Amino acid sequence: MGAPGWTHYLQWACLPFFLIPLVEFYLMGVGHLYARQCYEMAPDKFRHLVIQITTVGREPDLVRETIAAIRGYALAAPHEIWVVLEPGHDDRYPLADRVITVPEDFTCKAIDKARALEFARLERAACGLNSYDTKILLIDDDTLPTKAYICAAYAGDYDLCQGVTVVNRHYASRPWKHFLLSHLDNIRTRNCLIYCSCTQGITGKPLFVHGEGLCVTGLVEDKITWDHPIVASDDLVFGTNAAYAGFSWGYFHEHIQLVSPWGFKDAWRQRKRWTWGNFTAIRRRDILPLSVAVPKAAKYAMGLVSVFASGAGALCVALGITKVPPQVHAVFWTSLVAWFASYGLMGWINSGGDANRRRFARPAGKRPDARFNAFRALQVVVAMLLCVPTAVIPAFVIIGSVLTGKPKRFVTIAKTQPGA
Template sequence: MSLMRTAEWTAYAQWTCLVFFSIPLVELMLMAVGYACMRGGYRYAPSRFRRLVIQITTVGKEAELVRETVAAIRGYELTMPYEIWVVIEPGHDEYYPLADRVIPVPSWFRCKAVDKARALEFSRLIRVRLGWNTAETKILFVDDDTLPTRAYITKAFSGDYDLCQGVTVVNRHYATRPWPHFLLSHLDNIRARNCMIYCSCTQGITGKPLFVHGEGLCVTGLVEDVITWNHPIIASDDLVFGTNAAHAGFSWGYFHEYIQLVSPWNLMDYWKQRKRWTWGNFTAIRRRDILPLSVAIPKAVKYSMGVLSICASGVGGVLLAMGVTKVPPQAYTVFWTSFTAWFASYGLMGWINSGGEANRQRFSGHGRVMSSRARFLTFRLTQALVAVVLCVPTAVMPAIVIVGSVLTGKPRRFVTIAKTCPRL
């Protein structure tokens, strides 16, 4: 009897591993469906909106980087009525000559939220006083290290949705030295991958976001007025805002354009940033005064499944290779097909993140045009190959961060990291 039970449990474990092995195939399908819907199903209604506020919320430590971002946006020569706001903490450089408004958040201002969310709430109240808390106003939120493309801004403004956003790509200084940054920019390939798989489907198809990234989040003044940023949080303000808005019945859209980011410059900054995000999400999932239970549960399941799938598929793959796990030939076909799809998906992210104007400019102005194009193409192909080679650590790192965050405990304050290249 004992031997029979052991055999049953072994068979059960084997087929459970096969389920986890097939996840990359499911993700590949979701990516294809999400891409098709982003390309063909995104609704436009630019006549609905009267103005756009492009808001850069920053502590104030990256003044030069923010000035470059403002100048780049001005260079787009946007056709819709728009203003650029820079919202900063007091005591920092307020010289942003190309911005329409520079808003220091007074030290006396208090609300339930702290740090960045507090600054967002203060700027919201200014829009209330201006009468811009309506469905005719759109606000596009930009961080101090992010730069939306012109097409991103245009699609965000004209989208016929209460909230919308596009794909995050880490193509600013992608795969450049110092070497820790080179590695971390590739570890960030998973961010674009999550966007194109999960955000595209849960935001663009179901309208019930699983992830929300603050970089490039575009909302109407009415949504901001109803949901507010005034929640007892120190991080994950984007997740809290976006999921609460969906729960309240506001519409979500997703489009295929890029908001361009910079990866952390060293391992310590990477750890600080990801731990802050992780604990922000943990807090939001745990507390009912931040997120309703019905939207907290799917996020908790995604976290759990992420860690479990890495562990189960890793152990299962080793046992399969050692011959300990026995499965039918058909299962081997699924395993290797899924394995190939998994590596290929990260190669695709390396190709995407190494593209864009930010990287193209690195190879322009050095010799003939054809030579520049050849070097740029070689760079992209090389980074796609590196992304495939680094696939395993890229996929495993989020699970390590989650476990490490639990073991080291909740951070006591909002931690910011340097966004400017150290050698500059």
């Protein structure tokens, strides 16, 4: 018998990438169980909660809606709501406890959003809210935490903690661009349930950190600060530096609700901002230590390689150039099913929530409208049908971001539905 051909080695080389979905499905399950069973609560340890909405100021109606919703929760914990915005915008927020306009002449290493966060931190320090028993919950102008999210964040016996990002505000609603983009955002929830749940919750060494719903103690904020030379990814820099400094991390399984972009241009600008923010943080040692930057760089590399390797392997299988090794045939198909099922689950999660429930609400006293469950079932199917572009597009965003260059400013996008 002759030596094995190149197709023999190719099929085994592609196999590890084919199995990634099965590993991720396992991590999702482990992370979920850990968050449900091992998240430690100590509400009596904390005395005050500051819920801060940081905004440029271009979405005042949306911010006022968010504040009204939080007021409607009737939270038991002592709390106040701050709005931090840039000058020259509507600063009328009657339901907020404090509205802070960042002075134009305030300067620090950070710019744009991180600069605003740093100014608010200094204001808190002046008020004595920089201690271990004060919690600060940071949200953006398009995000709305559920009541359960706020309660879990406040009570968590950790220096930093956060929950699950879900894009269920206007999920799968018109126009068609937003319908598609909200489904492409399924990967955000999926990454959170897989990687955030395990690295924030189990290991306490976060691989990802999202600014929406990040909850920190005043002491952590005082020690780490937001004063870093960054344009974007302030959340990643803050959260990973805090872990590196020895502060504790927790992850809980409650939802912070987001709005997906309304158009393709905004989606591209948002992703490019995130990508370059992470690139800059990974590259510069005055932003992230090497031991923190390496795992993030490895995740980027693995994501790119896995997309193209598994794609090439699938093409070779379809063309008959190579075949799935008989020894692992069942494992391969199980992994493929797990991949589709994971995106279907994201469609079910993101199509839930109060925003979509209200779209299908019936008059009081009647049974829940079956149309709501039918809508959610349909989104499961759509999510599975779109799982290939949803998984592949982030790789092309990375490549496109490199080719088009680094943005010079913190780019914001519209959060309110056009024409609303």
